[in-house]
Amino acid sequence: MTDTLQLQSEAAARPKPAIPLPTSVARAATAAGAVITAASAFLSWTYSSQFPGDLTVSGYPGGLQWITFAGGLLTLLYTLVGYRVPVLRLLAPGGPEGTTVLLAVGSAVTTWFTLIAISVELGGLANLTGGGWVAGVGSLVAVVGALALPRDGEQTQDAKLRVLLYAGKRPELPPTQPESPWVEVPVVLVTLAVALGIFSYGIDTAYAELFGGFLILTGFTAWALNRSGDFTRLAALMQRNRTTAAVGAFVAAGLFPFTQQGGNAEANANLGVSILIFAATALGLNIVVGLAGLLDLGYVAFLGVGAYTAALVSGAAGAAFHVQFPFWAAALLGAAVSGVFGVLLGAPTLRVRGDYLAIVTLGFGEIFRIVVQNLDGTSGPNVTNGAIGISNVPDLNIFGFDFGSPHSLGWFTIGRFANYFELMLLFTAIIVLVFARSTNSRIGRAWIAIREDETAATAMGINGFRFKLLAFALGATLAGLAGTVFVHVNYSVVPDTFQFAGPTPPNSAFLLAAVVIGGMGTVTGPLVGASLFFLLQAKLSFLHDYQLLLFGLTLILFMRFRPEGIIPNRRRQLEFHEAETAEA
Amino acid sequence: MTETTTATTAEAPTPGTPLLQASNVVMRFGGLTAVNDVSLTVNTGEIIGLIGPNGAGKTTFFNCLTGLYVPTEGTVTYQGQALPPKPHKVTQAGMARTFQNIRLFHNMTVLENVLVGRHTRTKEGLISAILRGPGYRREEAESRAKAMEYLDFVGLAKKAETLARNLPYGEQRKLEIARAMASEPGLLLLDEPTAGMNPQETRATEELVFAIRDRGIAVLVIEHDMRFIFNLCDRVAVLVQGSKLVEGDAATVQGDERVVAAYLGTPVEGGADSTTPEENQ
Numbered sequence: 001m002t003d004t005l006q007l008q009s010e011a012a013a014r015p016k017p018a019i020p021l022p023t024s025v026a027r028a029a030t031a032a033g034a035v036i037t038a039a040s041a042f043l044s045w046t047y048s049s050q051f052p053g054d055l056t057v058s059g060y061p062g063g064l065q066w067i068t069f070a071g072g073l074l075t076l077l078y079t080l081v082g083y084r085v086p087v088l089r090l091l092a093p094g095g096p097e098g099t100t101v102l103l104a105v106g107s108a109v110t111t112w113f114t115l116i117a118i119s120v121e122l123g124g125l126a127n128l129t130g131g132g133w134v135a136g137v138g139s140l141v142a143v144v145g146a147l148a149l150p151r152d153g154e155q156t157q158d159a160k161l162r163v164l165l166y167a168g169k170r171p172e173l174p175p176t177q178p179e180s181p182w183v184e185v186p187v188v189l190v191t192l193a194v195a196l197g198i199f200s201y202g203i204d205t206a207y208a209e210l211f212g213g214f215l216i217l218t219g220f221t222a223w224a225l226n227r228s229g230d231f232t233r234l235a236a237l238m239q240r241n242r243t244t245a246a247v248g249a250f251v252a253a254g255l256f257p258f259t260q261q262g263g264n265a266e267a268n269a270n271l272g273v274s275i276l277i278f279a280a281t282a283l284g285l286n287i288v289v290g291l292a293g294l295l296d297l298g299y300v301a302f303l304g305v306g307a308y309t310a311a312l313v314s315g316a317a318g319a320a321f322h323v324q325f326p327f328w329a330a331a332l333l334g335a336a337v338s339g340v341f342g343v344l345l346g347a348p349t350l351r352v353r354g355d356y357l358a359i360v361t362l363g364f365g366e367i368f369r370i371v372v373q374n375l376d377g378t379s380g381p382n383v384t385n386g387a388i389g390i391s392n393v394p395d396l397n398i399f400g401f402d403f404g405s406p407h408s409l410g411w412f413t414i415g416r417f418a419n420y421f422e423l424m425l426l427f428t429a430i431i432v433l434v435f436a437r438s439t440n441s442r443i444g445r446a447w448i449a450i451r452e453d454e455t456a457a458t459a460m461g462i463n464g465f466r467f468k469l470l471a472f473a474l475g476a477t478l479a480g481l482a483g484t485v486f487v488h489v490n491y492s493v494v495p496d497t498f499q500f501a502g503p504t505p506p507n508s509a510f511l512l513a514a515v516v517i518g519g520m521g522t523v524t525g526p527l528v529g530a531s532l533f534f535l536l537q538a539k540l541s542f543l544h545d546y547q548l549l550l551f552g553l554t555l556i557l558f559m560r561f562r563p564e565g566i567i568p569n570r571r572r573q574l575e576f577h578e579a580e581t582a583e584a
Numbered sequence: 585m586t587e588t589t590t591a592t593t594a595e596a597p598t599p600g601t602p603l604l605q606a607s608n609v610v611m612r613f614g615g616l617t618a619v620n621d622v623s624l625t626v627n628t629g630e631i632i633g634l635i636g637p638n639g640a641g642k643t644t645f646f647n648c649l650t651g652l653y654v655p656t657e658g659t660v661t662y663q664g665q666a667l668p669p670k671p672h673k674v675t676q677a678g679m680a681r682t683f684q685n686i687r688l689f690h691n692m693t694v695l696e697n698v699l700v701g702r703h704t705r706t707k708e709g710l711i712s713a714i715l716r717g718p719g720y721r722r723e724e725a726e727s728r729a730k731a732m733e734y735l736d737f738v739g740l741a742k743k744a745e746t747l748a749r750n751l752p753y754g755e756q757r758k759l760e761i762a763r764a765m766a767s768e769p770g771l772l773l774l775d776e777p778t779a780g781m782n783p784q785e786t787r788a789t790e791e792l793v794f795a796i797r798d799r800g801i802a803v804l805v806i807e808h809d810m811r812f813i814f815n816l817c818d819r820v821a822v823l824v825q826g827s828k829l830v831e832g833d834a835a836t837v838q839g840d841e842r843v844v845a846a847y848l849g850t851p852v853e854g855g856a857d858s859t860t861p862e863e864n865q
Contacts (some may be wrong), residue, residue: 312735441708442702445699
């Protein structure tokens, strides 16, 4: 009797697969579908080479076929995990079946996205050749097989989201023991190399269809790897090998320009350096928002202060002062002036809390832009050249190294934007170091205490106003530092760049979104969030005005499904970790 | 239970020099006089109790002492110096407090909470935090050692890496005390430290307060638990409707008819345990 009851409750807790098939058949179908999908990338998919990427060639994949190929291989990999292949079993601590479902669906969506794109652009399904149909059918077979696999992970009975939660939630994973450094360090390095590869590929996607396919597969893969528990394991691994991971990440980032050697090299490097500037600024904002808990809606003004300061002392023809400072002096001056502005703006505004602070900072951000716009010689003294801005900012020349011209390094050519990329990477490293060290110190603890409970913090002897002002000033200084590079990369600076909200980053709203979506209070969060945001904005520019709609939609979805951001704060991780140990 | 208590009380250091002197403190909110002409002296090595019915102005008086409120009239001096009306300066001067409704930094670990308490006793700034010189490392290590010592003192050393929010209620109270003690105060102000605790926990808190006193820290405690307060305190002051009704040792206060009428209702043998939170926080 009890047994039956238990069986029943077991059955109720673990829902049946969507398609009733024996497990062995299901697994075989998934594997076969995945193999067919991957193999189909070597066939020709269409008759006409008019579709970008030329999918007419049999023998090797091209363009979007690479995405399908990768999707098929990933599905196959996790199907093999389901077969309990010895070494691969380590891959999915949170259960392979749900992961396989997500990957199979992901590669099918990418494949069908390609097929539909071909049909729409070339006019009709007739444009698909046999290879295309093989790909489409193969990917669907994999999905059917995956949907017949037994369901693992934590299943919830949430009626509204049943479809989204079909793959189950990642179960809480028991903490692992560290492996030897001979295993861990190579894993860290390989992860970083893969990340660099994916990022370089994504940034190099030359046409919107390719970026769309890339985005779909990356999104599903990220979901799948989160579901499989691999991300959790990797995060723990990175945490254990923090120094190696941090240094390795910067080396990997430094290698990025070397991966961009084709015709788009300069454009991609420009995108790379813009991302870095945006990310570094977001990290500065993270001190203010993520650590001290002060909602600043006018933060981009400090990037502007740094940029204008550097422009004014750069020796540009349009600048009011005809002086040319060496760059180190200009950078320090830009950071310092920005910091002073931070104090000047903070001193009056930080006396209000919460929503009021947000409104006041929003106002000050706009005041900066309008003041700069009016210091044009007619409305006021000519300092910033008004709406025209300061243009023809000369390229940097540090120790005889001319940032304006390409340099050859063995087989590689490092162009103008790539030079600035490496410079900005150095600045980003400094900003990361400042952020990481100040977080984990007496000062950082005081900021977090203020964020958590200001009354209790002052009762512990923390001078609330002073520390909030310090956070404000430090955030402003870091943004100013980023601004000094910003102006040299872009040749010019105009007031309209520094708006509260606009279709292109950097603006205050995007910066805040990058911090919140990336993960407040973390180092990597804003970096990842900023990269994602900037890349999306740059690659989806064909959407024009709909971009802002998409931006809003992304924000809503994130706040609904992952309010802690892409990279959750260490404290939140600890929270999860404690749930694990409590259960064990 | 009574034996241990009397034994500890007998060993208590004789009341020494005045530490905290509040004279004629008046706090008005518009037309409402929450605290009316209250004077109180706390000497070194003393445990002073502050009792009174709900809304009597106990927490308001506390807030006047700790700089959260600026008293309308009257002065508060600590070790002969007038206290500046800023909470962080009061802590700096050597008075630390806990809150009636626990106010921990919930998303920080237990250890970090205590480290925040060390704030006034450390001085490394932003630049040294970024440069991480030997001085910074030494101070940080020292701070951690001290913090662990305080956690050990209240019995939370094993939970140093737990998030404060995940502690059970009684331990959150202990952590608040450890955090306050980390600022190395001469006087500790406890606002209803046993609110919501069961008798065992109350008993443990009692022992903890004695142990704090034995470290040379004077304690001023607000409580509703009569047994707790009369076991613990060298002197007890009774506040009723903002005014101090009577002050004296446990026997005097318990014997005072006005107190019985205004507050206790029945003699103390009944053990009037009221844990209703006040609303004037």
